Amino acid sequence: MSFHTTLKIAKQFKIITRCYSAEQFPKITTHYTIHPREKDPRWKDVNMERFADETDILIIGGGPAGLSAAIRAKQLAEKDGKELRVCVVEKASEIGGHILSGAVLQPTALNELFPDWKEKGAPLNTPVKEDKFGFLSKTGRIPIPVLPGTPMYNHGNYIVRLGHVVRWLGEQAEAMGVEIYPGYAASEILYHPDGSVKGIATNDVGIAKDGSPKDNFERGMELHAKCTIFAEGCHGHLSKQIIQNFNLRKNAEPQTYGIGLKELWEIDPKLHSPGRVEHTIGWPLDKNTYGGSFLYHLNESTPTIAVGFVVGLDYTNPYLSPFKEFQRFKHHPSVKHYFENGNRISYGARAIVEGGFQSLPKLTFPGGCLVGCSAGFLNVPKIKGSHNAMKSGMLAAESVYETINNENQETASVEPKIYEDKIKSSWIWKELKAVRNIRPSFHNPLGLYGGVAYSGFSIVIGGREPWTFKHGDPDYKRLKPAKESTPIEYPKPDGKISFDLLTSVALTGTNHEGDQPPHLTLKDDTVPVKTNLAVYDGPEGRFCPAGVYEFVPLESGEGQRLQINAQNCIHCKTCDIKDPTQNINWVVPEGGGGPAYNGM
Numbered sequence: 391m392s393f394h395t396t397l398k399i400a401k402q403f404k405i406i407t408r409c410y411s412a413e414q415f416p417k418i419t420t421h422y423t424i425h426p427r428e429k430d431p432r433w434k435d436v437n438m439e440r441f442a443d444e445t446d447i448l449i450i451g452g453g454p455a456g457l458s459a460a461i462r463a464k465q466l467a468e469k470d471g472k473e474l475r476v477c478v479v480e481k482a483s484e485i486g487g488h489i490l491s492g493a494v495l496q497p498t499a500l501n502e503l504f505p506d507w508k509e510k511g512a513p514l515n516t517p518v519k520e521d522k523f524g525f526l527s528k529t530g531r532i533p534i535p536v537l538p539g540t541p542m543y544n545h546g547n548y549i550v551r552l553g554h555v556v557r558w559l560g561e562q563a564e565a566m567g568v569e570i571y572p573g574y575a576a577s578e579i580l581y582h583p584d585g586s587v588k589g590i591a592t593n594d595v596g597i598a599k600d601g602s603p604k605d606n607f608e609r610g611m612e613l614h615a616k617c618t619i620f621a622e623g624c625h626g627h628l629s630k631q632i633i634q635n636f637n638l639r640k641n642a643e644p645q646t647y648g649i650g651l652k653e654l655w656e657i658d659p660k661l662h663s664p665g666r667v668e669h670t671i672g673w674p675l676d677k678n679t680y681g682g683s684f685l686y687h688l689n690e691s692t693p694t695i696a697v698g699f700v701v702g703l704d705y706t707n708p709y710l711s712p713f714k715e716f717q718r719f720k721h722h723p724s725v726k727h728y729f730e731n732g733n734r735i736s737y738g739a740r741a742i743v744e745g746g747f748q749s750l751p752k753l754t755f756p757g758g759c760l761v762g763c764s765a766g767f768l769n770v771p772k773i774k775g776s777h778n779a780m781k782s783g784m785l786a787a788e789s790v791y792e793t794i795n796n797e798n799q800e801t802a803s804v805e806p807k808i809y810e811d812k813i814k815s816s817w818i819w820k821e822l823k824a825v826r827n828i829r830p831s832f833h834n835p836l837g838l839y840g841g842v843a844y845s846g847f848s849i850v851i852g853g854r855e856p857w858t859f860k861h862g863d864p865d866y867k868r869l870k871p872a873k874e875s876t877p878i879e880y881p882k883p884d885g886k887i888s889f890d891l892l893t894s895v896a897l898t899g900t901n902h903e904g905d906q907p908p909h910l911t912l913k914d915d916t917v918p919v920k921t922n923l924a925v926y927d928g929p930e931g932r933f934c935p936a937g938v939y940e941f942v943p944l945e946s947g948e949g950q951r952l953q954i955n956a957q958n959c960i961h962c963k964t965c966d967i968k969d970p971t972q973n974i975n976w977v978v979p980e981g982g983g984g985p986a987y988n989g990m
Contacts, residue, residue, distance in 0.1 A: 413944050414951045418915045420601035421907040423977055432602045440591060441611045445477040445569075447790055448589055448615035450576045450628060452480030453489060454552070454776045455762025456621030457559040457568075458503055459783035459790075464566040466791045474791070476568045477613060479592065481575035481961075483982040485560035486553035488961055490652060490740040490990040492684050492698060492773060493552040494518065494544050494667060498817070499780035504562070512558055516549040516689040519665030524724065526672040531724040540849055541771035541825065544667050549686045549696075551989030552776060575978035579628055579635075580612060582802035587757025589614040589803075590628065595980050599905050617790045617804050618758035621783060624741045625963040627976055629764040638751035638760075644864040645745040645766055646829070647967050648681065651716045651935055652698035652990060653894075654736035657728050662693035668725075669773070674718045677837035679705045680829075683719055684773065685728070694735075695728060700773070702744065703865040703968050704833075707875045708929040712964075713739070714880040717888035721881075729887045737889075737897040738990045739935035741963045743768045743775070745861060747826035753810050757803035761786045769821055770829045771845065778818045785812040824853030830861050869970045872927035891937045898960050899986030900936070902979050908956035909979040910938060910965060917973040918952040926970055928952075933968045936960045960985045 419425070427433040447463050449456045460476050467474035482488040495514065500507055507514070521536040521544050536542045564570055577593035589612060596607035620629045625647065633639055664687050671682040680702030688694045699716035720729055743749070743766040750767075753760050761782040768775035789809035796804075813819055827848055832841030848855060883889045912918065922928055923941060928950075930939035936958045941950040961984045966976040 419912045421911045440609045444614045445475045447476045448618045449478045451621035452485045455779035455783035458780040459787040460563045460568040462784040462787035478570045479574045480572045483573045486557035489553040489556045490738045491552040495550045496777040499777045513554045514548040518544040518547045522668040524670045554989040573982035575981040586801035586803040616794045621761045624763040636755040643748040643861045645749045647703040648700045648742045650700045651739045655732045657732040659693045664689035704868045706870045708926040709878045711932040713935045737894040739962045747822040756801040756805045827859045830859035902957045902983035911975045
């Protein structure tokens with residue numbers, strides 16, 4: 391090899407090492423799911439035994455589905471005069487603390503669960519009185535009629551603060567003897583030797599940020615059950631493992647998602663109309679990006695509205711920021727007046743399931759079942775899932791109760807196989823099947839316009855078309871490289887109507903123990919810079935609604951590195967869903983961490 395060739399190779403190597411230096415790739419991920427403790431000498435002499443307890447029915451997640459399941463199981467046991475232990479574990483520090491939804495609640499399932507819910511004081515205080523729907527251009531609004539029988543018709547429903555409804559459900563459950571454990575995050579699935587689900591283990595506490603045990607380290611506890619119901623909500627971190635481990639999507643389309651962002655505002659009483667429901671599609675999104683807004687007038691002691699924006703996570707432009715689209719929307723002439731003299735009091739965000747009928751996985755497996763948004767029962771054109779979540783929880787409880795009282799048991803923990811039949815015989819199945827083609831119809835050359843046209847046709851014929859559209863690629867595969875995309879220029883927030891991200895996150899009440907391993911784990915710490923930044927220009931810095939992911943300049947001035955601000959995480963799961971390399975794996979932080987929503 392000649393001297394000149396050697397010099398050329400040396401220069402190239404120098405460039406490579408300069409571009410990808412150790413400074414760019416500090417060790418970000420220290421969590422034991424990536425770096426096993428068995429290989430870490432710091433854990434050699436630590437006692438890893440866990441206390442174990444047993445229950446009849448174990449429910450993971452204290453949301454509408456989980457609590458409805460718990461209540462229904464207790465109702466059945468009480469009716470038969472039987473003893474039944476039902477336990478609910480919830481990662482939020484209090485029931486309802488992580489709940490976020492629009493929300494307009496269809497009371498169908500609640501009527502079945504508690505026919506006397508009004509007498510019991512359920513916080514459904516705002517019956518819907520008026521529906522408004524419109525298509526927005528940049529400066530105008532075209533009204534779209536909302537006719538009885540269409541998905542957007544909400545008369546008979548209630549505008550609620552869903553977190554308050556869930557808190558009330560928790561109170562009813564506890565009064566019936568359900569054991570609820572808030573602040574305990576289910577972190578690990580336990581299995582019997584025959585492969586059936588045995589239960590869960592709660593998270594360990596007292597682990598330092600570098601992954602080492604602290605002096606106050608405490609092992610989590612195990613909860614074993616005859617049957618475990620997974621009610622974690624959208625893209626639950628244990629539910630996704632269950633789906634993969636038991637291949638529950640074998641005969642289903644990939645799940646698709648959206649991100650919903652929401653604020654609560656106190657507004658001028660003159661502009662307030664309790665019971666009004668407003669929705670829009672169109673601006674500020676382009677015709678190829680699915681999404682729209684909601685604005686609900688609540689009946690509160692102060693004139694309050696809930697305003698929000700949903701963006702389908704199948705969007706293709708890596709420069710799109712759902713948070714900034716939401717902030718931009720509030721400046722539209724048709725809604726701006728609400729905020730000009732108002733006061734923003736809350737902010738939050740959450741991923742939502744949008745796959746519907748085609749994306750429903752197999753619902754049962756040896757040892758348990760999936761309910762609510764863990765399965766994907768949201769009705770997308772209605773923008774409602776709580777009624778279906780509650781009903782699925784009730785049907786699961788009935789199925790589990792019948793199964794554990796049946797002496798024929800095939801595995802160490804029971805599989806409530808009759809649950810799927812109950813779902814298929816229920817109004818959930820009929821409802822989702824009727825609207826199965828509306829969401830995937832937006833994947834057409836005309837985008838929004840073609841989707842709206844098809845949706846109108848499908849609604850007119852009652853969803854009886856003999857075909858079923860497929861969703862195609864999962865959301866993370868739809869992002870285009872930055873070089874094929876156009877950057878989006880967003881206006882600066884004015885601090886009155888629109889706001890910056892960190893100011894918004896401060897309203898969520900989010901708190902995590904600072905000295906713990908980041909729960910936003912990376913399978914490979916180098917991928918965000920080598921691929922996500924190099925190819926997609928760092929989309930995680932834009933799709934995250936809480937400023938968790940940040941690309942910061944290197945001290946050398948050449949290149950950037952990823953910084954994860956795990957303390958900001960509001961548990962929305964968007965990163966786990968939209969990361970184009972699927973390198974991010976969201977796991978639970980220490981129990982009790984995360985947002986502290988008050989009725990979001």
